[in-house]
Amino acid sequence: MESKFYTKDKQLIIKITEEIDDHSVQKIRREADYEIERNMPKTVIFDFNSVTFMDSAGIGLIIGRYKLASMLGAKVQLANLSQNVKKIFEMSGILRLIPTTTLKETTA
Amino acid sequence: MNEEYENEMRLNFLSKSSNEAFARITVAAFASQLDPSIEELADIKTAVSEAVTNCIIHAYENKIGIVKIYAKLTQNEITIEITDSGKGIENIEIAKEPLYTTKPNLERSGMGFTIMESFMDTINIESIVGIGTKITMTKKIKKQHKKSPDEPTLATNKI
Numbered sequence: 001m002e003s004k005f006y007t008k009d010k011q012l013i014i015k016i017t018e019e020i021d022d023h024s025v026q027k028i029r030r031e032a033d034y035e036i037e038r039n040m041p042k043t044v045i046f047d048f049n050s051v052t053f054m055d056s057a058g059i060g061l062i063i064g065r066y067k068l069a070s071m072l073g074a075k076v077q078l079a080n081l082s083q084n085v086k087k088i089f090e091m092s093g094i095l096r097l098i099p100t101t102t103l104k105e106t107t108a
Numbered sequence: 109m110n111e112e113y114e115n116e117m118r119l120n121f122l123s124k125s126s127n128e129a130f131a132r133i134t135v136a137a138f139a140s141q142l143d144p145s146i147e148e149l150a151d152i153k154t155a156v157s158e159a160v161t162n163c164i165i166h167a168y169e170n171k172i173g174i175v176k177i178y179a180k181l182t183q184n185e186i187t188i189e190i191t192d193s194g195k196g197i198e199n200i201e202i203a204k205e206p207l208y209t210t211k212p213n214l215e216r217s218g219m220g221f222t223i224m225e226s227f228m229d230t231i232n233i234e235s236i237v238g239i240g241t242k243i244t245m246t247k248k249i250k251k252q253h254k255k256s257p258d259e260p261t262l263a264t265n266k267i
Contacts (some may be wrong), residue, residue: 022161023125029215053132053150055157056223060215084150091226092219 001031005039012041012074013103019053025061032065036072044069047103049080058085059092066098079103115141119177123168123192125161131177132156138179139186142249151227152186152247158220159190159243165211167194167241187246196237204233 003014014032018024036044046062048054066076079101081089089095117138121127132153139152156177163175178189197203204225209218224231228245235241 019129021125021128021157022165023128025215053129053153053157055154055161056217056219057161059217059219063217064215083147084154088154088219088223091222092217 001028003031003035005035005041010040010042011045012036012039012043013045013047013079015047015050017050020051020058020061021053021055022057025057029061029064032061033068036065036068036074040072041069041074043075043077045077045079045101045103047079048082048085049103051082051085054085054088056088056092058088059094062089062094062098063092066094077101114180114182116178116180119179120174123164123171123173123175123194125164127175128157128160128164131160131175135177135179135188139181139249142181142184142186143252144249145252148247148249152188155224155227155245155247156188156190158224159188159245162220162243163190163192163194163241165214165216167192167196169195184251185246185248187244189242189244191240191242193240196239196241197233197235198237200233200235 001014001016001018003012005012012035014035016028018028020028044065062078069076076098077100078089078098080103081100119131119134121131135156136149136153139149160175164170167173173192173194176191180187202208204221206222207218209216224245228247230246232244233241
């Protein structure tokens with residue numbers, strides 16, 4: 001996981017660079033929470049451009065970060081979802097709650 | 109029945125979460141002999157990952173046990189059996205319900221069985237409390253450009 005915080009518009013981009021499963025998710029969760037709490041962003045964007053695999057652990061990951069961000073007054077967006085990742089999020093219904101977007105450059 | 113496309117394999121490993129990736133990649137590599145599409149391969153990997161994760165965090169509850177995988181290829185179908193000797197599922201119908209989880213504190217979404225059901229063609233769950241659980245899943249692989257059996261498969265590039 002890599003992250004970059006843009007102070008001007010208080011945007012935190014969290015780029016997930018590993019496969020997301022029950023094993024990897026614990027570290028991603030810890031690091032993402034740290035960055036969110038440290039930067040207090042207005043928007044948190046999770047960039048999935050480099051995610052080659054995700055199972056249902058990804059649903060719990062995003063719901064958990066969404067709860068934390070909402071508590072701190074931040075909005076969450078999901079960027080660059082592959083077909084497979086999108087299919088899993090759609091099944092869980094969280095795309096009705098969290099908007100998707102496209103990030104041109106993966107600067108995080 | 110075309111005998112050339114029949115094959116089977118067995119895999120036993122410790123119920124450590126670091127083996128989740130190992131298990132799904134191994135089954136996908138085996139399944140690639142049927143020349144699946146990238147999407148079919150992704151479906152198989154996801155279903156295996158869900159079943160193995162269940163063994164590790166629910167059946168063995170992070171104590172070390174053995175997870176067994178048996179996979180069989182026939183002409184155009186893969187059958188995958190994933191077995192543990194863990195605590196078993198008390199009520200399978202409830203466990204299968206979307207969003208049902210006994211571990212919300214671990215941020216588990218309760219979508220594991222729903223994903224297995226929708227990504228595979230069939231799923232069968234057998235479980236005895238205190239003895240263990242066996243998940244059997246099958247998926248038909250749609251015919252694409254079938255290679256001749258002696259031609260080396262390039263499908264491993266997709267894994």
